[in-house]
Amino acid sequence: MLLYVVAFCLLAVSWANDCQVANIQVMQNFDRTKYVGSWYAVGKKDPEGLFLLDNIVANFTITPDSKMTATALGRVIIFGHWEVCAQMFATFEETPDPAKFGMRYWGIAAALQSGNDEHWVIDTDYENYAIHYSCREVAADGTCHDSYSFIFSRHPDGLRPQDQQIVTTKKNEICLLGKYRRVSHNGYCENSENFYRQ
Template sequence: MLRLCIALCVLATCWDCLVSNITVKQDFDRMRYQGTWYAVAKKDPVGLFLLDNVVANFKVEEDGTMTATATGRVIILNNWEMCANMFGTFEDTEDPARFKMKYWGAAAYLQTGCMCRFTIIYYFLCYIIIYIVI
């Protein structure tokens, strides 16, 4: 068992983790992406503002831009727990399945880094897998 664990660790160090090499969903349809999404599991990277109980609503506006509202539990000043409401817009890239999110208002100051989203695979009736780089 120890040998298997060591072999997996060595293999993991050889894995290509360049964001530009991530294969994304082909034929991405943002109209099907809009709606309400619930975060059921996530890793907590440094700088991610919403901790848990995250519910996001994505909407495609009439001009084609995509916006998002999200609510979730946050801790401010290391001890003040509250529910935060956030608003953001998506910045398009050359690939429709790759987009960046920009928060507005107070959330713009609380979120650190660039939140880049990559839609890897989706089955809209059940789930979506999103890789987020902060």
């Protein structure tokens, strides 16, 4: 029994060291000009609290003054029962690492989100898949207490088979393997009657 407890404690310490937010590797030589355009969320690790549920499509752009922005559409339930398609808008602040951005939400997004998050690009081939990660709160041991993550595809019908293994490996590297749920696309946000307008 003692041996089991010791082994469990060593495993926990190893996990805490491997899963520290500061140790998470992001995309090397990230090129935001190749990242722009539409991405369909096909997998999602949820954070604490209210968030987009499904039918999520993000569109990244670069403004004339070289700032990156994003809009996102997705189904959300507000006040516990009001089902709508919300449009969200975010602006990005650059950091010394090209694959890490500070992200600020505006409009309804500021109410649905914490208002300020991070947008880390863990990996992408720009043409088929992208893995996003955000840690909202770092725990005392350096691991993430409240994170969320999206698996994006350029294709609304999901990831290509050849991308699945890459994405699974990256999920494991950011300590979120087994914590994602599938994001469906059933056309809900294509109906203008379902939009929330401020």
